[in-house]
Amino acid sequence: MAKSIAIIDFDCFRLDVEATDEKKFEKLVDEVHDALTKVGFMYLVNHGIPLDKIRDTFAASKKFFEQSEDTKMNYIGQSDDKFSIHGFEETEKEQCCPERERDLKQCFNYTVKAATDDVCATPYMWPDKTIPEFRQSMEELYRWCTKLNHKILDVIGHGLKLPDPHYFKNLHKGLGTKENCTILRSLYYPPPVFEKVKDNQIRCGEHTDYGGITLLFQDKQGGLEVQDVEGDWIQAKPVEDAVIVNLGDLMQMWTADQLIASVHRVVMPKTSEPRQSIVFFGHPDDDEVIECVDGSNKYPPINSLEYLEKRLYDTY
Numbered sequence: 001m002a003k004s005i006a007i008i009d010f011d012c013f014r015l016d017v018e019a020t021d022e023k024k025f026e027k028l029v030d031e032v033h034d035a036l037t038k039v040g041f042m043y044l045v046n047h048g049i050p051l052d053k054i055r056d057t058f059a060a061s062k063k064f065f066e067q068s069e070d071t072k073m074n075y076i077g078q079s080d081d082k083f084s085i086h087g088f089e090e091t092e093k094e095q096c097c098p099e100r101e102r103d104l105k106q107c108f109n110y111t112v113k114a115a116t117d118d119v120c121a122t123p124y125m126w127p128d129k130t131i132p133e134f135r136q137s138m139e140e141l142y143r144w145c146t147k148l149n150h151k152i153l154d155v156i157g158h159g160l161k162l163p164d165p166h167y168f169k170n171l172h173k174g175l176g177t178k179e180n181c182t183i184l185r186s187l188y189y190p191p192p193v194f195e196k197v198k199d200n201q202i203r204c205g206e207h208t209d210y211g212g213i214t215l216l217f218q219d220k221q222g223g224l225e226v227q228d229v230e231g232d233w234i235q236a237k238p239v240e241d242a243v244i245v246n247l248g249d250l251m252q253m254w255t256a257d258q259l260i261a262s263v264h265r266v267v268m269p270k271t272s273e274p275r276q277s278i279v280f281f282g283h284p285d286d287d288e289v290i291e292c293v294d295g296s297n298k299y300p301p302i303n304s305l306e307y308l309e310k311r312l313y314d315t316y
């Protein structure tokens, strides 16, 4: 039987809480550990990211994606540097699952690296004149997600009983600087034109994420599905005001398979509705070497940036 995705109350460790009740914290650590060792996905409620900031980013993104296709093409990133990925990506650009047709999705990527890197050829593009709130809300949400990413990494470190429970967080110190490749991606799945959808084509093909931990906000449409260890698909139905947290492959390797990066996908809707989601792909700092935390050497040590490079070349 398919497992379900746990809904975990983060209230005792939410963003504005410094000191917390030890008992409640231990319970949280156990719940998170259980979810990430068994399913690899969880919902967090009462996380502390202001809900209006999330709604603002959805609203501004909607304005961006509802522009004409020609207008959006002006915001395509022009870089050959895969790490400086920034800007718009059109429908069918990505192919998350090589056995399927290209994905029926569009997105806008924001990386601080592209915004600050002098050698980056990507013009640092935003629709500042027409939709100034798009950049403002994305930049703000990036900062909030950074804080939540750090807190969740600490909870994970405690769950794994690491000698230094802040170990993962310390290797993500460069979040929000050009020494880190973390991306905030606003996704838009256009209303499908069913007669044009190819056989085997879906909104986002089966894949695992690449990096550390992913934070995912979704609208009310649904369609996200997660595969459990038995191969059954679990619907990750929208849960009001929750953020979904899942792990990337790097985190699975880093923990020598104690925590799992699950395969997931976004299937086609029954009716012709658009869908939006916003995803923060947290990644360890570029220079860090990722070695199995249990000392097992189950996976050979790999540089964080090199690993990302390998994965990005396979997707585009």
Ligand SMILES: O=C(O)CCC(=O)C(=O)O
Pocket: 187, 204, 209, 216, 218, 224, 264, 265, 266, 276, 277, 279
């Ligand atoms: O849109 C979603 O709900 C999921 C997207 C996703 O899995 C991804 O972009 O990696």
Ligand SMILES: [Fe+2]
Pocket: 207, 208, 209, 264
């Ligand atoms: Fe994903």
